[in-house]
Amino acid sequence: MTLRSTKKAIVLLSGGLDSTTTLAIAKNQGYECYTLNFCYGQKHSAEVQAAKDIAQLYQVKRHELISLDLGRFGGSSLTDASMAIPDFVEKNYIPSTYVPARNTIFLSIALAWAETLQAYHIFFSANVVDYSGYPDCRPSYIESFERTANLATRDGTEGNQHFRIHAPLLHLSKTEIILLGTQLGVDYAPTVSCYRANEQGEACGSCDCCHYRRQGFSGANLPDPTRYALQGANTNKCQSY
Amino acid sequence: MTLRSTKKAIVLLSGGLDSTTTLAIAKNQGYECYTLNFCYGQKHSAEVQAAKDIAQLYQVKRHELISLDLGRFGGSSLTDASMAIPDFVEKNYIPSTYVPARNTIFLSIALAWAETLQAYHIFFSANVVDYSGYPDCRPSYIESFERTANLATRDGTEGNQHFRIHAPLLHLSKTEIILLGTQLGVDYAPTVSCYRANEQGEACGSCDCCHYRRQGFSGANLPDPTRYALQGANTNKCQSY
Numbered sequence: 001m002t003l004r005s006t007k008k009a010i011v012l013l014s015g016g017l018d019s020t021t022t023l024a025i026a027k028n029q030g031y032e033c034y035t036l037n038f039c040y041g042q043k044h045s046a047e048v049q050a051a052k053d054i055a056q057l058y059q060v061k062r063h064e065l066i067s068l069d070l071g072r073f074g075g076s077s078l079t080d081a082s083m084a085i086p087d088f089v090e091k092n093y094i095p096s097t098y099v100p101a102r103n104t105i106f107l108s109i110a111l112a113w114a115e116t117l118q119a120y121h122i123f124f125s126a127n128v129v130d131y132s133g134y135p136d137c138r139p140s141y142i143e144s145f146e147r148t149a150n151l152a153t154r155d156g157t158e159g160n161q162h163f164r165i166h167a168p169l170l171h172l173s174k175t176e177i178i179l180l181g182t183q184l185g186v187d188y189a190p191t192v193s194c195y196r197a198n199e200q201g202e203a204c205g206s207c208d209c210c211h212y213r214r215q216g217f218s219g220a221n222l223p224d225p226t227r228y229a230l231q232g233a234n235t236n237k238c239q240s241y
Numbered sequence: 242m243t244l245r246s247t248k249k250a251i252v253l254l255s256g257g258l259d260s261t262t263t264l265a266i267a268k269n270q271g272y273e274c275y276t277l278n279f280c281y282g283q284k285h286s287a288e289v290q291a292a293k294d295i296a297q298l299y300q301v302k303r304h305e306l307i308s309l310d311l312g313r314f315g316g317s318s319l320t321d322a323s324m325a326i327p328d329f330v331e332k333n334y335i336p337s338t339y340v341p342a343r344n345t346i347f348l349s350i351a352l353a354w355a356e357t358l359q360a361y362h363i364f365f366s367a368n369v370v371d372y373s374g375y376p377d378c379r380p381s382y383i384e385s386f387e388r389t390a391n392l393a394t395r396d397g398t399e400g401n402q403h404f405r406i407h408a409p410l411l412h413l414s415k416t417e418i419i420l421l422g423t424q425l426g427v428d429y430a431p432t433v434s435c436y437r438a439n440e441q442g443e444a445c446g447s448c449d450c451c452h453y454r455r456q457g458f459s460g461a462n463l464p465d466p467t468r469y470a471l472q473g474a475n476t477n478k479c480q481s482y
Contacts, residue, residue, distance in 0.1 A: 068309050068350075075357030094395050100356035101349055104393045108345040109309075115341035116316030135399075141392040148389045151382040152345045154335050158376075 008032045008119035009166075010110045013063070015050030016193040017213055018125035018169055021181035023058055025168045026123045028184050033060045034119060036110050040102070041071030041079040046201040050192040057190070066109055075100050078195060085195045088211035094133045097195060097208060103136035107145055107165065114163065115153050122149075126167040129174070142167055174216030182222065189225040202229035249273045249360035250407075251351045254304070256291030257434040258454055259366035259410055262422035264299055266409045267364045269425050274301045275360060277351050281343070282312030282320040287442040291433040298431070307350055316341050319436060326436045329452035335374045338436060338449060344377035348386055348406065355404065356394050363390075367408040370415070383408055415457030423463065430466040443470035 009031035013019045026033050035058075037051040048065060055063035070079050077083035077096040086096060103126065110122045126137040135141060146165040150156030156163050169177050181188065193213045194203035203210050205228045217224035250272035254260045267274050276299075278292040289306060296304035311320050318324035318337040327337060344367065351363045367378040376382060387406040391397030397404050410418050422429065434454045435444035444451050446469045458465035 064313065066309065066313070068307065070350075070353060072305065072307075073354045073357045075353075094399070098395060099353075100395070101353035101390075101393055104349040104389065105346070105353060108342055108349045109311075112311060112316075112340075112342035112346060113314045116314045135395055135397070136393040138392070141389070144385070144389040144392050148345065148382070148385040149342075151379070151385050152342055152377045154339060154341070154376055156376070158335070 006030070006032060007121060008034065008061075008117055009121040009123055010114045010117070010119050011035050011060075012106055012110060012122070012124040013037050013051045013055060014125075015047035015052075015054060015191060016125075016209070017174075017181075017188055017191045017216070018127060018177060018193075019051075020054050020188070020191045021177050021184070021186055022123050022125040022168060023054065023060075024181055024184040024186045026121075026166075027058060031121060031123075033058065034113065034117060035060045035063045036106075036113060037063070037065050038106060038109075039065060039067045040099075040105075041069045043078060043081075043085070043195070044197050044199065046197040046199055047192040050190055050201060053190050064113065068105070068109075070099060070102070070105070073100070085207055087206045088208045091133070094135070095208065098134055101136070103134075103141075104145065107149070111149050111153065111163065115155055118155070118161070120155070120161050120163050121166060122163065123166045123168065125169050127169045127172065127177075129172060139170060142170075173219070174212045175219030178216045178220045178222060182220070187225075193226075198229050200227075200229075202227045204229060247271070247273060248362060249275065249302075249358055250362040250364055251355045251358070251360050252276050252301075253347055253351060253363070253365040254278050254292045254296060255366075256288035256293075256295060256432060257366075257450070258415075258422075258429055258432045258457070259368060259418060259434075260292075261295050261429070261432045262418050262425070262427055263364050263366040263409060264295065264301075265422055265425040265427045267362075267407070268299060272362060272364075274299065275354065275358060276301045276304045277347075277354060278304070278306050279347060279350075280306060280308045281340075281346075282310045284319060284326070284436070285438050285440065287438040287440055288433040291431055291442060294431050305354065309346070309350075311340060311343070311346070314341070326448055328447045329449045332374070335376070336449065339375055342377070344375075344382075345386065348390070352390050352394065352404065356396055359396070359402070361396070361402050361404050362407060363404065364407045364409065366410050368410045368413065368418070370413060380411060383411075414460070415453045416460030419457045419461045419463060423461070428466075434467075439470050441468075441470075443468045445470060
């Protein structure tokens, strides 16, 4: 890894395949990385532990976990106990796993930390290829958030600094992401992508995330290190750590 | 009050003078109101209780208090125990009470609830006149957030609905806000504006908020119902309710 810069970056790190690759990219580009994760009312906390482990593995400068109960609003099968997380199906609609305004909330909180740290680079793993149709993963959204972020902040407004939102995976397929991460030395074994992982981080094998992840490893012609659970669905609530 | 519409609105209600006036405006315009407040690490919780009381007084449909510890990031005298909240002085700089990205975070969380409720109107009490120079209170910021909000969401993207951010106080002086609120029947006695209020909701009398509030009542030639503390500064931390 070549240290080309000592600039600071906030990396949204959920503990999944995409965000771990994004962290590896930011590190590889020489950023001093601060990782941020959320316990937002999702149905399992395996990914929260995975994110902590991965942050440690990458020796990030600081890892923060913010608790915020979006489950109180409901409206998503990821946070609402009364809604089941669906199995993967081919679709041309936004699925029930969509969490209203989630990326906007996560990026806003990242922005708060970023301004405090004078970290003008925020990395997140939005993707428009093998993704589930979420509106807050599209380029037009990201550009608009970046503009808002600069108008919102002291440094973005008064200083010579400009906050930048980096989405290095935006146009890559899952296979391309895995190939890039592998090239950067990412070990995908500790990552947890599944929407219904159990507390041991074992995946259900049938949700959208499992589908795309499995397809990605298959396309890359690489062994899939995912641990699959014998019994899939898990309905534990993420607890604040 | 004339009921001209049954449309739903989220109103950011901090328990202060401005947000209470904003709630009165939304009610007067016939919106079914859902109020949202935050325990974000600010140094007192008197305003949190005030917001609850005011929400009840206005018989809002539902009042929500979201806990989110922005104090972990520091960087503002409102949330950082190591920084003192300053007394009012005439200034042309953004004061230490500025909380990085606060309005963006609050509006994002409001957006999450709004989309779940199919409430396409979000009211908040941004103001560019008697305000403290915060960048996230300016018209250009609000327009940009509204654009981002619509790109971020299912309903803003796919449906025929458009999320609107209302800032009805934007161009009013504190005196004009008080005169408008009084015309709408607002009782300002239970509102708490002070940055350093004690747990009884008594104001310090010398911070920016107290300065503008006092000036507002004076300009409106109305009795100031604010209860001032004999001892001002308070450093209790807002606790989640």
